[in-house]
Amino acid sequence: MTDYFEVHERDAAARLGELRLAESVTTPALVDDVDADTPGAAHPLLRDGGSLWGQDQPEPEGDDSAVTVLPYRGLPAGTPDEVADAFAGDYPDVDFPSAAVVSPKNAGQHPADVTVLSGAPGYVGHAQAFVDAVTSVRDVTPTDTALYLPGVATPRNVATLVYAGVDLVDPDRAVIRGTEGRYLTTDEAYFLEDLEELPCACPACQVPREEFDREDCVEHNVNALAAELRRVRRRIRDGRLRDYIEGQARQDNWLTATVRLLDQQYGYVEERTPLIRRAQLSAATEDAIRRVEIQRFAERVTERYVPRFDDRPLVLIPCSARKPYSDSQSHKQYHDAVHWRAHMVSMTSPIGVVPQELELTYPAQHYDSVVTGEWSANEIEFVSTVLERYLADADYPEIIAHVPGGGYRDICERVEASLGLDVTYTVTDHPTTADSLANLAAELEGWDTYRKSTREANTIRAVADYQFGAGAGDELFDDIATQGRYPQLRADSADGEQLAALAQQYGVLSLTLAGARRWVESDVPSKTVEIEPFVPHGSVLAPGITDASDDIRVGDDVVIRGDAAFGVGRAQMSGPEMRDSSRGIAVQMRHVEEQ
CATH class of the missing domain: 2.30.130.10 (PUA domain)
Incomplete structure (x- = not known):
C-alpha cells in the first residue's frame, strides 16, 4: 500500500512531502519509535510490527497514528541472495500505514508507505556504496513511498542524505554519539572534554559549561539534528538545497565524494530536477559546473538549438553581472556597436554559451557566479567544450571575438585551433572602451541590419527548439507574427x-x-x-x-x-x-x- 505519503515539492532528488497520519508530519523528518524516550524534536511515528510471523504468528496490527514496521528477518551483511530469499517472509497487504524493510537487491518487491533500507549504517563513510544503494532503491520503489535510513543521520550529514533522496531519518546515531561524549554540530564532532564553551544556543546548552554532561549532550545532538532538518526543508521550499549542499558537504570528505558521485548519476538526478525554478542558482564553487541545470542547458543549446542568424557574422561577447544580459550597461554598448548586423552569443562560466535569443531562459538569467577576474582550468575546459560543440555544425560567414584577454581569449583561441577557424579579435584593452567598440563596429561595416520582427520571431523559434526539441521552432512557428515588445x-x-x-x-x-x-x-x-x-x-x-x-x-x-x-x-x-x-x-x- 502507498496511501499515506504524498510529495508536495521537489528539488532534484530531495522532496518535501507529507506523512498523512492522524497527525500529519512534513518530510524530510526526524522520526523515532512510539515507545522511545528520545529528547528533542523527533516525531514518535514508528511502531514495531513484531517478529517475522509463521503459521502460528498473527499478522501485525496497526492504525493511522503511526507507521507500523512490518515483521522482517534481519540477516548479516553479505548474506548470499539465495539464503536471504529462503529466510524471507511474505509481507501482507495491510490497510494501515506500513513500512517494509528491504535491501537494494529486493527493493520494489514490497510496496509500502515507507521503505526502510536495511544495513544503512554500513553505508556511512562509503560514498559509492551509499549512492548505489539509495539510487537503486529509489529507482524501483513507488514515487509516493518515503525512504527511511535508520541509524545514520547526524547534523553534519543529513542535508546530503536528503539531497540524495532520503525522506526519513532517526536520532539513533546522534543519541549514541552523545552518550559517548561527542558534541555534534553541522561541521564537526567534538569531544565534550575539549570544549571550553558550548557553540550552540539550543535549550540543552543553556547551562554553564561545567554543568553540561553527557545527558545534556544527547539532548543537544538531537536538537542540532532537528534544526538542520528544518534548514533543509526551507532550502527545498526555496529550490536552493544544492547551493547549500556544495558548501555543507565539504565538512566531510565522504559527503563531498557523495555529491560528486550523484552528479555522475545524471539520469537519476536529471529526471527529478525541475526545468525551471523561481530561485537564483548560486555558482559559488566549481562543483556548480556539474549541476543538472548547467549540463542540461549546455546539452540543449548544442543539440537542439539552431542558429538562425548564421548568414550573418557571429560576435562572441563576455557575460555580465546583471541579468538578463541585455539590461546591462556593457551589453547595451555591444548592441549599439553591432546594431543588429550580427548574431551575438555570450560566453560565461558556469553556463557555457548563451545565444542572444535564450538570454531569458532558465538558468541563463537566474545565476550568480563568483567573479575574481581569473578563470580556472576546469572553467576553461567546460566553456571551451561547449563553444566547440556549438560551432562544430554552425556555418557563420565570419567569427568575431569581442572578448578581453585571459580566460575568454584562451577559450576562443583554443576552439579556433581545434576547429581550424579564422577568428577576428577586436578588443584592444577592454571590451567597452571606445577603441574596442569602434573596432567591432568597423568589422561589421557592409552588413545589413536585420529586421526587429525577424529577431523576435527567431527568439520564439529558438526557445521552442530548446523547450520542445530539435526542429520544434520551425515546425510549430514557421508562419508566425509576434505581438508585444x-x-x-x-x-x-x-x-x-x-x-x-x-x-x-x-x-x-x-x-x-x-x-x-x-x-x-x-x-x-x-x-x-x-x-x-x-x-x-x-x-x-x-x-x-x-x-x-x-x-x-x-x-x-x-x-x-x-x-x-x-x-x-x-x-x-x-x-x-x-x-x-x-x-x-x-x-x-x-x-x-x-x-
Whole structure:
C-alpha cells in the first residue's frame, strides 16, 4: 500500500512531502519509535510490527497514528541472495500505514508507505556504496513511498542524505554519539572534554559549561539534528538545497565524494530536477559546473538549438553581472556597436554559451557566479567544450571575438585551433572602451541590419527548439507574427490566432490550446499526459492519469488528452512520477476544452 505519503515539492532528488497520519508530519523528518524516550524534536511515528510471523504468528496490527514496521528477518551483511530469499517472509497487504524493510537487491518487491533500507549504517563513510544503494532503491520503489535510513543521520550529514533522496531519518546515531561524549554540530564532532564553551544556543546548552554532561549532550545532538532538518526543508521550499549542499558537504570528505558521485548519476538526478525554478542558482564553487541545470542547458543549446542568424557574422561577447544580459550597461554598448548586423552569443562560466535569443531562459538569467577576474582550468575546459560543440555544425560567414584577454581569449583561441577557424579579435584593452567598440563596429561595416520582427520571431523559434526539441521552432512557428515588445512577446498564427506567449520570468513558452494542437499534430514528439474521461479544472491529480511521456520534467508545458477533454498545462511531476503516483497534483492546468 502507498496511501499515506504524498510529495508536495521537489528539488532534484530531495522532496518535501507529507506523512498523512492522524497527525500529519512534513518530510524530510526526524522520526523515532512510539515507545522511545528520545529528547528533542523527533516525531514518535514508528511502531514495531513484531517478529517475522509463521503459521502460528498473527499478522501485525496497526492504525493511522503511526507507521507500523512490518515483521522482517534481519540477516548479516553479505548474506548470499539465495539464503536471504529462503529466510524471507511474505509481507501482507495491510490497510494501515506500513513500512517494509528491504535491501537494494529486493527493493520494489514490497510496496509500502515507507521503505526502510536495511544495513544503512554500513553505508556511512562509503560514498559509492551509499549512492548505489539509495539510487537503486529509489529507482524501483513507488514515487509516493518515503525512504527511511535508520541509524545514520547526524547534523553534519543529513542535508546530503536528503539531497540524495532520503525522506526519513532517526536520532539513533546522534543519541549514541552523545552518550559517548561527542558534541555534534553541522561541521564537526567534538569531544565534550575539549570544549571550553558550548557553540550552540539550543535549550540543552543553556547551562554553564561545567554543568553540561553527557545527558545534556544527547539532548543537544538531537536538537542540532532537528534544526538542520528544518534548514533543509526551507532550502527545498526555496529550490536552493544544492547551493547549500556544495558548501555543507565539504565538512566531510565522504559527503563531498557523495555529491560528486550523484552528479555522475545524471539520469537519476536529471529526471527529478525541475526545468525551471523561481530561485537564483548560486555558482559559488566549481562543483556548480556539474549541476543538472548547467549540463542540461549546455546539452540543449548544442543539440537542439539552431542558429538562425548564421548568414550573418557571429560576435562572441563576455557575460555580465546583471541579468538578463541585455539590461546591462556593457551589453547595451555591444548592441549599439553591432546594431543588429550580427548574431551575438555570450560566453560565461558556469553556463557555457548563451545565444542572444535564450538570454531569458532558465538558468541563463537566474545565476550568480563568483567573479575574481581569473578563470580556472576546469572553467576553461567546460566553456571551451561547449563553444566547440556549438560551432562544430554552425556555418557563420565570419567569427568575431569581442572578448578581453585571459580566460575568454584562451577559450576562443583554443576552439579556433581545434576547429581550424579564422577568428577576428577586436578588443584592444577592454571590451567597452571606445577603441574596442569602434573596432567591432568597423568589422561589421557592409552588413545589413536585420529586421526587429525577424529577431523576435527567431527568439520564439529558438526557445521552442530548446523547450520542445530539435526542429520544434520551425515546425510549430514557421508562419508566425509576434505581438508585444521583447521580452513580452506572443506568437500568433498567420490568421491572428494566439499560439504561445514568452514567459519573461523563466524564458520559456506558455502554449495556448491552438499552440498545443499544433504541437500534437506536428512531427515534433509532444509531451503528453493521458487522463481518464473527465474534464479537469484547475489541476490534474495523479490518480486520474493513465499514461505520461517519459521525458516530461517538472515545469514542462504538457498536453492533456482524454476522451472528455483536451488541454494544456504545466507539469508538477516528471512523466515517470505521474504514472507511478497515487497521490498529488501532476499538472497545473492553463487551458482546457471539453471534447
